[in-house]
Amino acid sequence: MSAALIDVKNLRRVFDVSKPWLNRVLEGGHLEFLKAVDGVSFDIKRGETLALVGESGSGKTTVARMVVGLLPPTSGEVIIDGVSMTDPRQAQARRRLRRRIQMIFQDPYASLNPRFRVDAIVAEPIRAFELIQGERDIKARVGELLSLVGLHPDDGLKFPHEFSGGQRQRIAIARALASEAEFIVCDEPTSALDVSVQAQILNLMRDLQDKFGLTYLFISHNLAVVRHMASRIGVMYLGRIVEITEGRRLFDNPRMPYTKMLLGAVPDLAMSGRQRIPVKGEIPNPINPPPGCAFNPRCPLAFELCRRKTPELIDGVACHSVNNPAAAIPA
Amino acid sequence: MTQPVLSVRNLEVEFATRRATLRAINGVSFDIAKGEVLGVVGESGAGKSVTGLAVIGLIDPPGRISGGQIELSGTRIDQLPPEEIRRVRGKRIGMIFQDPLTSLNPLYRIGDQIIETIRTHTSLSESAARQRAIDLLAEVGIPAPEKRIDGYPHEFSGGMRQRVVIALAICAEPELIIADEPTTALDVSVQAQIIALIKRLGRDHGTAVMLVTHDMGVIAETCDRVAVMYSGRIAEIGPVQDVVRNPLHPYAKGLMGAIPTLAGEDKRLVQIPGSMPRLSAIPPGCPFNPRCALAFDRCRVERPEPVRHGAQSVACHLFEPAKETAA
Amino acid sequence: MSDAVVPHRSEDNAQAPRGGAGWLRSALDSDIFYSFRRSKLTMVAAAVTVLFFLLAIFASWLAVQNPFDPAQLQLINSRIPPLWAADGQSPFLLGTDEQGRDVFSAILYGMRISLAAGVSGVVFAGALGIVLGLIAGYFGGVIDTIIMRIADVQLTFPAILIALLVNGVAKSVLGNRLDETATLGVLVIAIGLSFWVQYARTVRGSVMVEKNKDYVAAAQLIGLPAPKIMLRHVLPNTMGPILVIATINLALAIITEATLSFLGSGMPDTMPSLGTLIRIGNNYLFAGEWWIVAFPGIALAGLILSINLLGDWLRDALNPKLR
Numbered sequence: 003m004s005a006a007l008i009d010v011k012n013l014r015r016v017f018d019v020s021k022p023w024l025n026r027v028l029e030g031g032h033l034e035f036l037k038a039v040d041g042v043s044f045d046i047k048r049g050e051t052l053a054l055v056g057e058s059g060s061g062k063t064t065v066a067r068m069v070v071g072l073l074p075p076t077s078g079e080v081i082i083d084g085v086s087m088t089d090p091r092q093a094q095a096r097r098r099l100r101r102r103i104q105m106i107f108q109d110p111y112a113s114l115n116p117r118f119r120v121d122a123i124v125a126e127p128i129r130a131f132e133l134i135q136g137e138r139d140i141k142a143r144v145g146e147l148l149s150l151v152g153l154h155p156d157d158g159l160k161f162p163h164e165f166s167g168g169q170r171q172r173i174a175i176a177r178a179l180a181s182e183a184e185f186i187v188c189d190e191p192t193s194a195l196d197v198s199v200q201a202q203i204l205n206l207m208r209d210l211q212d213k214f215g216l217t218y219l220f221i222s223h224n225l226a227v228v229r230h231m232a233s234r235i236g237v238m239y240l241g242r243i244v245e246i247t248e249g250r251r252l253f254d255n256p257r258m259p260y261t262k263m264l265l266g267a268v269p270d271l272a273m274s275g276r277q278r279i280p281v282k283g284e285i286p287n288p289i290n291p292p293p294g295c296a297f298n299p300r301c302p303l304a305f306e307l308c309r310r311k312t313p314e315l316i317d318g319v320a321c322h323s324v325n326n327p328a329a330a331i332p333a
Numbered sequence: 334m335t336q337p338v339l340s341v342r343n344l345e346v347e348f349a350t351r352r353a354t355l356r357a358i359n360g361v362s363f364d365i366a367k368g369e370v371l372g373v374v375g376e377s378g379a380g381k382s383v384t385g386l387a388v389i390g391l392i393d394p395p396g397r398i399s400g401g402q403i404e405l406s407g408t409r410i411d412q413l414p415p416e417e418i419r420r421v422r423g424k425r426i427g428m429i430f431q432d433p434l435t436s437l438n439p440l441y442r443i444g445d446q447i448i449e450t451i452r453t454h455t456s457l458s459e460s461a462a463r464q465r466a467i468d469l470l471a472e473v474g475i476p477a478p479e480k481r482i483d484g485y486p487h488e489f490s491g492g493m494r495q496r497v498v499i500a501l502a503i504c505a506e507p508e509l510i511i512a513d514e515p516t517t518a519l520d521v522s523v524q525a526q527i528i529a530l531i532k533r534l535g536r537d538h539g540t541a542v543m544l545v546t547h548d549m550g551v552i553a554e555t556c557d558r559v560a561v562m563y564s565g566r567i568a569e570i571g572p573v574q575d576v577v578r579n580p581l582h583p584y585a586k587g588l589m590g591a592i593p594t595l596a597g598e599d600k601r602l603v604q605i606p607g608s609m610p611r612l613s614a615i616p617p618g619c620p621f622n623p624r625c626a627l628a629f630d631r632c633r634v635e636r637p638e639p640v641r642h643g644a645q646s647v648a649c650h651l652f653e654p655a656k657e658t659a660a
Numbered sequence: 661m662s663d664a665v666v667p668h669r670s671e672d673n674a675q676a677p678r679g680g681a682g683w684l685r686s687a688l689d690s691d692i693f694y695s696f697r698r699s700k701l702t703m704v705a706a707a708v709t710v711l712f713f714l715l716a717i718f719a720s721w722l723a724v725q726n727p728f729d730p731a732q733l734q735l736i737n738s739r740i741p742p743l744w745a746a747d748g749q750s751p752f753l754l755g756t757d758e759q760g761r762d763v764f765s766a767i768l769y770g771m772r773i774s775l776a777a778g779v780s781g782v783v784f785a786g787a788l789g790i791v792l793g794l795i796a797g798y799f800g801g802v803i804d805t806i807i808m809r810i811a812d813v814q815l816t817f818p819a820i821l822i823a824l825l826v827n828g829v830a831k832s833v834l835g836n837r838l839d840e841t842a843t844l845g846v847l848v849i850a851i852g853l854s855f856w857v858q859y860a861r862t863v864r865g866s867v868m869v870e871k872n873k874d875y876v877a878a879a880q881l882i883g884l885p886a887p888k889i890m891l892r893h894v895l896p897n898t899m900g901p902i903l904v905i906a907t908i909n910l911a912l913a914i915i916t917e918a919t920l921s922f923l924g925s926g927m928p929d930t931m932p933s934l935g936t937l938i939r940i941g942n943n944y945l946f947a948g949e950w951w952i953v954a955f956p957g958i959a960l961a962g963l964i965l966s967i968n969l970l971g972d973w974l975r976d977a978l979n980p981k982l983r
Contacts, residue, residue, distance in 0.1 A: 057520035072877050100883050113874035117896045130882040166608050167377075174878075181882060196376035196547065196609075201591035201602035208601070223521065226550075230593035230602065253595055267525035269550025271577065271594050281522045284490050351694060 006045035007185060007217050008069065013078035015039040015064050019289060036289050038064040040241035041078075043315070046185075051211070051218040053232030053249075055225055057264075059288045060238040062221045066189045069219060070105050071096075082185065101131045104178035108190035110170035114162040120173055121158030124148065127181035147176040151206060168199035175206065185217045192227060204231060225268050229253055237261050240288055240296040247318045257319045260297045295322065305329070336407055337364035338508050338541035339388065345400035346380075346387050346565075348612075355612040357383045357396070359565040362639070365509065370535050370542040372552035372573065375562035378609055384562070385511045385545045387411075389426055390418035406508055424454045427502030427540075429531075431514035433494035436501065437486040443497050444482035447504055454505035469500040473530060492523035496530065503534060510535075513545045528555050549592055553577050561585045564610060564620035571645030581647040584621045619650065627651060695977045705969035712963050716772040723765035724751045728931050733760045739944075742951050755951040757940060763951060766937055767959050773933035774960070777844060778914035781851030782906050785913070788852060789859025790895070790902065796860065797867030798890050808864065811857040819854035823916055826850035827925050840931040847926055851913045858905055866898035900978045907971035911964045918960055934960045 017036040020026060026033075039061040046052045054062045067073040069080050071087050080087040082103065085095045104127075107113035114123055124144045127133075134140050145155030151172040162170055171191060178186050188207070192200040204227065210216060222228050228235055229249060236246035237258065245258040256262045267281050283300040286292055292299050298308040303323040313320040322329065346358035358380045365371045375381045386392050388403055390413065403411040410421055422428065430436055438446060447466040451457055457465060463482070470478035473496040486494060495515060502510055512531060516524040532555050535542045544555055552559050553573060560570040561582065569582040580586045590603025607624045610616060616623055622632040631650050639648045696702055715722060725732045737760035740749050748755070754763040796807040814822065830846040831838060838846070870876065871894055879889045914934075920926035921935030922942075929936060934956050941953025 057522060067877075070881060072880060097883065100881070103881070105878070105881055107874035107877065109874060113878060115875040115879075115893055115897070126879070127882045130884060168608055177878065197549070198376060198588060198591045198605045199608060201593075201604050202606075204593070205601050205604055224593075225521070226593040226595050229595055264522060265595065267522045268595055269525070269528070269548065269554040271550045271553045271589075271592060281525045284492050284523055285520065 007048040007083055008046040008219070009079075009081040010042060010044050010065075010069065011079045011081070013039055013042045013065065013068055013080065014076045015061075015068060015073065016076045034289055037241050037291075038288070039068070039075075042238075042241075042243055043078075044236055044243065044246060046217055046219060048184075048217055049211070049215050050234065051220055051232045053220040053222060053228040053235045054238055054243075055222055055228045055235060055264075056238035057223060057285055059240065059285055061241040062223075062238050063189055065238075066105070066187050066219065066221045070103055070187050071100075072105075101127075101133075101181045102184045103187070104181060104183035104185075105187045105189065106171070106174050106178055106191045109194055110167050110174060111162075111194075113174050114170055116162055118162075119158065120148070120160055120162065120165075123162070123173060124158065124176045124180050127177060131181055133180075133182065144176075144180075147180055148173075150179065150210075151176045152202075166199070167195050168202060171195065171203050172206070175203075175210070179210070179214075184215070185219070187219045187221070189221045190223065191220075193222065193224065200227070207231070225265065237264065240285070240291050242296070242312075242320065243315060244297065244321065245319045246315070257324050258297075258321045259301045259303050259323070263300070295320075335366070337366050338369075338406055339365040339543065340404040341384075341388065341401070342404075343401035344384065344387060344398070344403065346383055346392060347397060347399040349395040349397075353613055356399075356615075357565050357612060358387065360401070361562075361565070361567055362401075363560055363567065363570060365541040365543055367508075367541055368535060368539040369558065370532065370544055370556045372556035372559040373543060373545045373562060374547065374549055374552050374559060376547060376609055378564075378612070379562040380565040381545045381547075381562050382513055383565075385513050385543060388509075388543070389422050389428060389511055390415075391422075423450060423507075424505050425508050427505070427507040427510040429495070429498050429502050429510065429512040429515045431517050433491065433498045433518075434486065436498045437494065439486050442483050442485055443489070444484075447482075447497075447501055450501055451504050466500075466504070469504055470497070473497070473500045473503075473534075474526070475500075492519055492526065495519065495523075495527055499527075499530060499534070503538065503540070506538065507540060509541045509543065511543045511545070514547070515544070516551055517546065517548070524551070531555060549577070549588065561588065564615050565612070566620065566648060567639065567646075568621065568649070569645060569647045570639070571643075571647075575643065575645050581642055581645055581652060582621075582649050583625045583627050583651075619648075692977050696973070699973055701969060702973040705966040705973070708962060708966035709970060712771060712959075712966070713775065715768055716775050719765075719768035719772050723762070723768050725762050725765050727761045727766040727769050730930075735760050737762075739949055741949075754955045755949075757949075757952045758944065763937075763955050766932060767934070767956055770932050770934045770937050770956060771959060771963070773844065773927055773931065774914050774917055774935070774963075777847050777851065777917040777927075777933065778910050780848040781855065781913040781917070782910050784848055784852030785855035785909065786859050786902065786906055789856035789861075790863050792856065793860035793863030794867055794890055794895060794898075797864035798871055798886065798894065800868075804864070807860065811860055814854075814857050819912070820916060820919055822854035823847075823850040823920055824923075824925060826853055827920060831925070840928060843927060843931075847917055847920060850920070851916050854916065855909055855913060858909065859902060862901050862905055863898050866901060867894055870894050870897050904971060904975040904978060907974055908968065911967040911971065914960070914967075915964060934963075 015038045017038055018033070019036045020033045021029070021031055042065055044052060054065060056062045064073065068075045075088065082099055085099050086092050087096060121141065121144045124147055125140050128140055128143060134143055144158055148155050148157055153169065153172055162173065165173065192203050195203060208231070211218065220228065220231050232249050234246065235249050235252050236243045237260065238244065239260050245252065245256070245261045252261065253265065256265055263281055286296065286299065294309045294311055295313050298304040301308065305323065307322045307329055313322050313325065316325045319325065342362050344358050344361045345356060348355045348357055361384055363371065373381045373384060383392070387398055390410065392398060398411055402409055405421065405425060410418060413421065428436070437443065444463065444466055447469065448459070448462045451462040451465055467478045467482055470482060475481050475493060475496055489497060515531065516527050519527060528551060531542065531544070534540060544552070546552060556573045558571060559573045559576050560567045561576065561584070562568065563584050569576060569580065569585045576585060577589065580589050587603055587605040591605065593602060605624055610620060618634050619632045619637050622628040625632065637648045637650045639646045640652055642652050720726070737752065737756050738758050740752050740756045741747050742755045743750065743753050752762050756762050757766070792807050796804040827846055827850045834842065876889060876893055879893050917926060917933060918935030918938065921933045922939045924939065927933040927936045929940060932940065937956035938953055938960065941956060944952045
């Protein structure tokens with residue numbers, strides 16, 4: 003397993019969504035838990051882009067936050083370059099590792115401090131990790147980073163509100179690069195942007211990957227964007243990865259019924275008139291998911307086992323009817 | 334030729350700010366025929382939502398319609414007093430917005446809201462209106478409508494709420510429905526269901542639909558014709574197949590190439606440099622000229638007027654009509 | 661509507677002149693200053709407030725006597741009506757009280773005391789409330805529960821009751837050792853302890869919004885320690901509403917001090933604030949010497965009104981939704 007830069011093992015995260023204690027006592031009701039992420043495992047090789055795709059409530063953003071260490075997992079482990087992000091004995095090593103991991107956020111209007119000038123925003127990681135000494139050199143480096151993402155070095159003197167959404171996302175990318183990060187988690191980096199600007203940002207991210215050999219974990223709800231960016235794709239549904247495979251294969255030959263449905267639901271710009279599975283039902287309430295395979299109430303292939311037992315991820319797909327075709331007798 | 338349901342001519346909308354008067358819509362003209370779905374697509378600030386709001390008379394001060402005219406089945410509606418335009422809205426024009434919660438009152442049962450709207454615009458009795466409301470809810474695909482009619486908005490999921498809003502929009506049998514980003518807040522799988530629903534309703538009732546969205550995929554799925562807006566003007570308008578497969582305007586071309594597709598190869602996306610100008614800094618001539626690779630001197634001084642090119646109409650100096658037709 | 665083209669503040673600001681000639685020009689060009697200039701009432705209120713502050717600051721140059729210095733008071737000059745009345749005497753513009761104290765001078769000096777107590781009280785309440793609110797909002801959990809429940813309990817009492825309580829405790833503990841300056845200090849503490857809750861709640865609310873924004877996550881990612889994130893990133897973004905509260909609270913604090921002094925548990929007669937002056941004057945109202953109470957009362961009302969008007973305007977100007 004030496005090739006994998008990131009190794010995520012059986013990650014779980016449970017949120018307590020109960021009412022406050024006093025309300026529970028007075029109004030009745032019991033403890034309620036939301037299993038946002040329920041046993042997610044994957045690895046990412048150096049220089050690769052793994053995408054996690056899913057609809058709202060699938061837990062993809064929670065996974066992203068746990069991988070970078072913004073959110074402690076309930077159980078499971080994230081190992082980056084051999085260092086565990088959770089093991090308290092490796093705190094020292096983790097501190098050194100921190101510089102190499104960065105994140106790009108969804109909302110470019112909330113991810114930059116409105117009170118800071120752009121050069122202060124980009125310089126903050128440089129100062130925090132003491133990468134460069136001396137104001138003059140820091141300023142030069144900030145100018146260099148801004149040029150790298152397609153802005154002008156003089157833009158450093160402005161405030162975030164003077165920029166458009168796309169330009170702000172460029173600033174966020176410059177900040178991520180400022181710490182000389184190798185692994186960048188991108189949480190829906192273009193979903194707040196217009197298409198023409200999205201194209202600029204996606205192209206920029208790919209250029210930077212080629213130039214610096216960056217490794218990306220790319221979170222998105224947009225299958226077409228994921229198709230464009232990722233070498234491998236994991237499809238998430240209600241806190242689990244239901245299918246994970248090499249990008250082209252997923253689109254040419256989806257196996258899990260949910261993947262098929264999701265692909266069918268994407269509006270068809272090419273208007274090829276391709277065959278599609280009609281979408282049935284809606285995502286169930288994640289606080290109270292159906293037993294067995296969470297997709298079973300919407301699945302055209304569901305049989306008795308699906309309602310009872312949660313399928314394991316075997317050979318890149320978690321589905322009883324795919325993994326155990328002999329047992330599958332469509333109802 | 335039959336009369337279009339909606340006819341917009343040279344529409345201009347201005348917003349007065351303390352520094353300058355900004356023109357958000359600048360000379361927009363289009364028609365929507367009975368049973369037709371017109372998509373209006375564009376990026377943030379292109380003016381697509383403002384166009385929709387202007388049609389239903391919901392431009393609030395400091396904004397105002399400063400020119401042009403809007404006709405609904407032959408009668409002008411852009412100069413109606415507020416009381417009358419309010420009657421047109423709801424009765425003759427139905428509205429669907431991005432966030433269903435803005436259209437639904439959280440304190441009332443959804444059935445009461447639909448029944449009230451029906452009874453405002455028709456002479457049905459209470460019980461007949463209730464039956465009609467149940468039929469409408471069934472038509473927009475809400476399971477067990479006779480039970481769900483007594484539910485409150487918060488008891489519905491996002492997709493179901495949007496269905497209720499659609500039922501509310503069609504309950505007075507309007508001639509025109511304006512849908513502003515109706516699927517943007519929804520997940521892909523739900524979005525597909527809502528798109529199919531809007532398409533079916535337009536077809537079954539012969540309602541004209543103006544679908545405002547930023548998502549070209551939704552347009553391609555739903556619409557008969559599409560208008561591509563840029564900086565408050567229509568850059569190109571035509572049958573959706575033609576505009577998607579063979580866009581003429583350099584902006585529309587760039588836009589189509591910039592959208593990643595499922596079928597797409599692993600190549601770089603087409604990139605339009607820069608971003609749409611702010612309303613306060615729209616360049617003279619063609620507003621797209623600073624970003625256009627094909628711009629020439631004329632583009633920087635003279636505003637291109639829409640010219641027909643096959644079934645499409647495009648506002649670009651590259652597509653000048655031949656001399657003899659111009660004369 | 662994602663693309664409503666209604667121009668919002670940030671777009672406007674983007675065109676404001678920047679750099680070089682600098683902040684003054686951009687301040688004069690800002691939306692806040694524009695809304696200030698458009699409201700005549702606000703400009704009058706601001707002018708009155710500034711005037712009162714200047715009068716208080718330069719009291720010792722403007723007053724004809726130092727009303728706190730018994731040596732300068734002469735009983736022969738007692739109970740002289742205002743200058744324009746039949747028995748008016750120069751230099752006692754607004755007349756004198758029963759000790760021969762010039763009412764105008766007493767108002768200037770009293771206003772100095774009132775403003776000092778109000779401003780210090782607000783600063784103390786603000787500092788206490790901001791720190792507690794920041795801690796409660798950022799860390800949440802048990803710390804949050806403890807701080808906010810204390811705040812809730814305190815909210816069930818009127819602020820004046822807390823102030824009376826603090827004042828009473830201080831007086832009974834310190835007794836005679838309490839000189840004028842120490843009394844002022846006790847008043848400031850009393851005011852601070854009765855007004856911190858509103859700051860704490862507001863700051864906590866803003867912090868809970870701001871700390872979930874991604875710029876805070878970005879700061880956490882580069883390993884900045886929590887206190888640094890709170891002070892550098894979160895706190896400056898919660899200051900808008902605090903400014904509004906502080907302005908409105910300044911008026912409230914001045915009233916609280918005046919009330920305490922009026923009730924006799926505030927500033928003593930030897931170093932009167934506006935409230936003390938009103939209490940003293942109140943005794944002579946029915947004897948016909950109305951000026952002893954009327955002018956301090958008018959000064960207090962004018963001060964409170966103009967500060968409140970400023971606060972109202974500031975709240976509207978900082979909240980783009982109300983415009």
